[in-house]
Amino acid sequence: KNEVEQSPQNLTAQEGEFITINCSYSVGISALHWLQQHPGGGIVSLFMLSSGKKKHGRLIATINIQEKHSSLHITASHPRDSAVYICAVDTGNQFYFGTGTSLTVIP
Amino acid sequence: GAVVSQHPSRVICKSGTSVKIECRSLDFQATTMFWYRQFPKQSLMLMATSNEGSKATYEQGVEKDKFLINHASLTLSTLTVTSAHPEDSSFYICSAARETGLRGYTFGSGTRLTVV
Numbered sequence: 709k710n711e712v713e714q715s716p717q718n719l720t721a722q723e724g725e726f727i728t729i730n731c732s733y734s735v736g737i738s739a740l741h742w743l744q745q746h747p748g749g750g751i752v753s754l755f756m757l758s759s760g761k762k763k764h765g766r767l768i769a770t771i772n773i774q775e776k777h778s779s780l781h782i783t784a785s786h787p788r789d790s791a792v793y794i795c796a797v798d799t800g801n802q803f804y805f806g807t808g809t810s811l812t813v814i815p
Numbered sequence: 816g817a818v819v820s821q822h823p824s825r826v827i828c829k830s831g832t833s834v835k836i837e838c839r840s841l842d843f844q845a846t847t848m849f850w851y852r853q854f855p856k857q858s859l860m861l862m863a864t865s866n867e868g869s870k871a872t873y874e875q876g877v878e879k880d881k882f883l884i885n886h887a888s889l890t891l892s893t894l895t896v897t898s899a900h901p902e903d904s905s906f907y908i909c910s911a912a913r914e915t916g917l918r919g920y921t922f923g924s925g926t927r928l929t930v931v
Contacts, residue, residue: 743859751851751859796922803853803908805922 711735714795714806721813727782729809731795734776742769742780743794745808751794754780785813818842819911821923828899828930836894836926838909843921844889845911850882853906853925865892899930 712733721727731740742754755762755769757778762769766785771778782789790813795806818841828834838848846867851859863884865871871884881903883895892911896903908925 751861753859794922803906803922803925805910807921 710807711804712795712797712806714809716809717807718810719812721785721811723786723813723815725785725813727785727789727811727813729780729793729795729811731778731780731806732776733778733795733797733804735797735799735804737797738800739798740771740778741796741798742778743796745792745794754793782811785811787813787815789813819845819909819921819923821909821926823926824924825927826929828928830900830930831898833895833897834899834928836896836907836909836928838892838894838911838923840890840911840921843911845892846889847912848886848892849910849912850884850892850894851908851910853908859908862894896928899928901930904928904930 712731715730740757744752744754754767757769757771759771759773766783768781769778778795780793790811792808792810794808797804820839820841822837826834848865850862852862853859861874862877862882863871863873865884865886867886867889873879881897883897884892886892892909894907906925906927908923910922
């Protein structure tokens with residue numbers, strides 16, 4: 709069993725749709741990261757969370773520490789949001805990564 | 816499936832020595848692997864992209880002579896930190912591109928390098 713599970717693995721959406729990506733983890737963490745990775749490999753850090761909720765533009769990330777679950781929401785999705793979204797948890801000693809959610813937003 | 820093994824997980828070395836970090840895709844072939852570095856409380860930074868059988872492509876500001884990358888086979892890429900200094904102490908992570916089946920990226924578990 710992986711320490712970090714993401715769902716869905718693949719997601720196709722129409723432009724404008726509301727998108728949710730889920731992340732569950734099984735280890736104790738000091739922080740959870742949501743990352744966006746484009747085909748070239750470069751990673752953009754979207755959020756670093758240790759509790760509650762954060763919002764940046766059309767992106768919202770929430771975390772429930774008791775349930776060991778986090779969600780990434782994208783409102784009014786756009787084709788430029790197409791990328792792989794990765795959930796990663798930092799235990800303080802080590803990172804564990806989800807396998808990513810490949811998002812395609814169709815115009 | 817799609818497992819990447821990174822070794823070692825932790826290493827402490829003396830200043831001036833070299834350290835090699837290995838990244839292996841265990842059950843798939845990875846023509847492309849990526850190396851990242853993470854400074855404390857910051858996100859991952861892409862250092863270089865390594866393609867099997869060819870020279871790595873380094874990101875701007877990354878010293879190619881200091882961070883030697885070799886991708887000699889479809890399942891193994893290595894990062895060698897040469898003449899390490901304390902400022903090289905960091906967390907290094909590799910990822911391998913899954914180009915068939917479940918496309919995306921699989922990450923290694925990282926290597927924490929401490930240079931003393």
